[in-house]
Amino acid sequence: MLSRLVLRAAPAALRALPPPPLAVGVLHATRQLHTTQQSLAPLPPLPEKGGEVRHGLIPEEFFQFLYPKTGVTGPYMLGTGLLLYFLSKEIYVVNHETVAAACILSVIIYGVKRFGGDVAAFADKLNEEKMAKALAVKNEAINSLQAAIDEEKKEQWRVEGRTYLFDAKRNNVAMLLEANYRERLMMVYNEVKKRLDYQVAMQTLKRQKEQEHMIQWVEKNVVQSITPQQQKESVAKCIMDLKALSKGAHAAL
Amino acid sequence: MAGRRAALKAVDWAAFAERVPPNQRPMYNALKTRNDALTARLAALPEKPPAIDWAYYKANVAKAGMVDEFQKKFSALKVPEPVDTQSAKIDAQEQEAAKSTAEYIQASKARIAQYEQQLQKFKNMIPFEQMTFEDLHEAFPETKLDKEKYPYWPHKPIADL
Numbered sequence: 111m112l113s114r115l116v117l118r119a120a121p122a123a124l125r126a127l128p129p130p131p132l133a134v135g136v137l138h139a140t141r142q143l144h145t146t147q148q149s150l151a152p153l154p155p156l157p158e159k160g161g162e163v164r165h166g167l168i169p170e171e172f173f174q175f176l177y178p179k180t181g182v183t184g185p186y187m188l189g190t191g192l193l194l195y196f197l198s199k200e201i202y203v204v205n206h207e208t209v210a211a212a213c214i215l216s217v218i219i220y221g222v223k224r225f226g227g228d229v230a231a232f233a234d235k236l237n238e239e240k241m242a243k244a245l246a247v248k249n250e251a252i253n254s255l256q257a258a259i260d261e262e263k264k265e266q267w268r269v270e271g272r273t274y275l276f277d278a279k280r281n282n283v284a285m286l287l288e289a290n291y292r293e294r295l296m297m298v299y300n301e302v303k304k305r306l307d308y309q310v311a312m313q314t315l316k317r318q319k320e321q322e323h324m325i326q327w328v329e330k331n332v333v334q335s336i337t338p339q340q341q342k343e344s345v346a347k348c349i350m351d352l353k354a355l356s357k358g359a360h361a362a363l
Numbered sequence: 364m365a366g367r368r369a370a371l372k373a374v375d376w377a378a379f380a381e382r383v384p385p386n387q388r389p390m391y392n393a394l395k396t397r398n399d400a401l402t403a404r405l406a407a408l409p410e411k412p413p414a415i416d417w418a419y420y421k422a423n424v425a426k427a428g429m430v431d432e433f434q435k436k437f438s439a440l441k442v443p444e445p446v447d448t449q450s451a452k453i454d455a456q457e458q459e460a461a462k463s464t465a466e467y468i469q470a471s472k473a474r475i476a477q478y479e480q481q482l483q484k485f486k487n488m489i490p491f492e493q494m495t496f497e498d499l500h501e502a503f504p505e506t507k508l509d510k511e512k513y514p515y516w517p518h519k520p521i522a523d524l
Binding site: 248 | 453481
């Protein structure tokens with residue numbers, strides 16, 4: 111690519127090498143023409159507007175060229191003189207085509223002066239739209255690339271978290287094993303305790319039953335052994351005790 | 364007991380949660396709930412079962428020798444530790460993950476380099492206002508009209524207009 115640029119710049123360099131006979135310093139030009147020896151890369155941007163012209167035809171450089179010798183009116187005098195010379199010597203002949211040219215030119219000039227600005231603005235707008243579209247595409251491309259880069263970096267950061275995953279998994283496994291082991295211990299303990307408690311409970315139950323039975327048996331025997339004679343005697347004693355008690359109560363009252 | 368006491372590594376769940384991509388959220392949630400359930404279960408179980416009061420039983424159980432027999436067998440009993448079948452698999456998974464992540468990171472870096480290159484190209488482009496058509500074709504080769512393949516205007520298939 112650089113080679114192409116060098117090739118483009120080569121003619122410019124070639125032109126610049128032998129300075130043209132028209133001395134450059136005399137031209138008070140609004141633009142520098144082929145003065146530099148360097149080949150500029152990348153090329154400088156092309157100028158937006160063309161060279162200045164007066165009356166739409168004559169470049170400004172001509173007036174500037176004549177200014178030192180003839181002042182401001184010089185070129186106009188020259189122009190008038192030339193025109194009169196052509197007319198009087200009939201180098202330019204006035205015929206019907208002159209009239210046609212005059213009409214056509216006046217119409218054209220009127221049209222350009224009246225509509226030129228609008229047409230130019232419209233064309234500029236079209237161009238602007240094209241540029242804006244291209245720019246939008248470029249900006250979007252830049253943004254999407256940037257976003258893609260950020261996404262990739264984020265994914266890389268995410269990937270670093272895999273250690274957590276495996277730690278969590280190992281924790282899970284360890285906890286599961288530990289819980290299992292403890293459950294087994296508890297089971298053993300519970301079973302043994304259950305059996306021992308069963309034995310103790312059996313014994314206490316048996317003892318209880320024996321006691322109850324014993325008590326009942328004793329009661330039964332005692333009740334049986336109370337003969338009717340003894341019953342009458344005990345009833346009489348009770349009555350006497352009651353009488354004594356009631357006497358005592360009457361006395362107290 | 365060394366095989367049993369695999370110390371539980373503290374997992375920073377917050378940092379972990381940050382790094383989970385949204386399409387793997389359900390898996391992460393499942394893992395977390397499982398972890399929480401296991402933690403709760405573990406916390407509910409005492410580390411050692413309470414000691415059996417042999418003296419009380421010896422005094423109260425009438426059957427001769429039963430308590431002694433139980434005590435002897437109980438203290439001789441070794442509860443087998445549950446066998447750890449998964450840790451090896453997890454380690455293998457981790458190795459594999461390390462490898463695949465290294466590959467992924469490589470590919471990712473290559474992609475990033477590519478993107479960076481294109482980004483630089485875009486950033487260093489001259490503005491469109493100063494471009495000629497030649498410059499445009501250099502910057503975007505796809506805009507170049509193939510005059511050999513389509514020698515007649517518009518130099519591209521009509522469908523592409």
